[in-house]
Amino acid sequence: MSRTCIVYSTTDGHTLEICQRLGQLLASAGHPVELIALDAASKIDWAGCDKIVIGARIRYGKHHPDVRAFIERHLDRLQARPSAFFSVNVVARKPGKDTVAGNPYLQKFLKTITWRPTELAVFAGKIDYKKYRLGDRLMIRFIMWLTKGPTQPDACVDFTDWQAVEAFAARIDRM
Numbered sequence: 355m356s357r358t359c360i361v362y363s364t365t366d367g368h369t370l371e372i373c374q375r376l377g378q379l380l381a382s383a384g385h386p387v388e389l390i391a392l393d394a395a396s397k398i399d400w401a402g403c404d405k406i407v408i409g410a411r412i413r414y415g416k417h418h419p420d421v422r423a424f425i426e427r428h429l430d431r432l433q434a435r436p437s438a439f440f441s442v443n444v445v446a447r448k449p450g451k452d453t454v455a456g457n458p459y460l461q462k463f464l465k466t467i468t469w470r471p472t473e474l475a476v477f478a479g480k481i482d483y484k485k486y487r488l489g490d491r492l493m494i495r496f497i498m499w500l501t502k503g504p505t506q507p508d509a510c511v512d513f514t515d516w517q518a519v520e521a522f523a524a525r526i527d528r529m
């Protein structure tokens with residue numbers, strides 16, 4: 355039995371949903387799990403954290419800058435225990451971009467950090483136009499039009515491969 359802390363960086367809640375699913379799966383395998391929003395992560399009880407997972411969404415090509423700041427601040431603690439990182443973005447809905455090696459955001463991000471997580475993953479995220487502010491909605495619809503994604507003004511499409519999320523939970527369990 356090992357206690358897993360899952361830190362999430364989300365704007366619209368989908369990364370949190372993925373973390374909640376990981377949490378359910380780990381808990382059902384008998385492991386206590388704590389989910390912590392990145393902006394509350396200064397309160398992590400590191401002594402009681404056997405494994406750590408960080409999940410972060412992409413917006414306008416980037417993870418939130420606080421993700422890298424958190425990783426830099428806690429590098430020694432991250433390196434000292436089994437750890438995992440995953441990125442959530444809609445580019446990953448495209449075949450070949452849904453892998454660690456093939457996802458440009460994850461690859462670019464890895465070049466900016468020295469932390470080498472035990473496990474890495476990338477998951478396709480969700481488009482939910484009704485949640486977005488006008489400027490964001492127009493921009494994302496335009497990008498979706500360019501990349502042959504959903505453009506209906508009320509589209510809500512979950513691109514996540516939930517079986518891949520389950521497989522990632524199993525990898526976290528084994529690490």
Ligand SMILES: Cc1cc2nc3c(=O)[nH]c(=O)nc-3n(C[C@H](O)[C@H](O)[C@H](O)COP(=O)(O)O)c2cc1C
Pocket residue numbers: 363364365366367368369370411412413414415416442443444445446478479480481482486490494
């Ligand atoms: C304003 C905005 C900008 C986004 N920019 C990108 C992007 O540059 N590349 C990408 O692949 N996905 C992009 N996405 C898609 C998000 O990564 C996707 O919706 C993800 O599920 C969001 O996670 P969250 O619900 O945890 O915030 C963007 C979404 C929004 C709303």
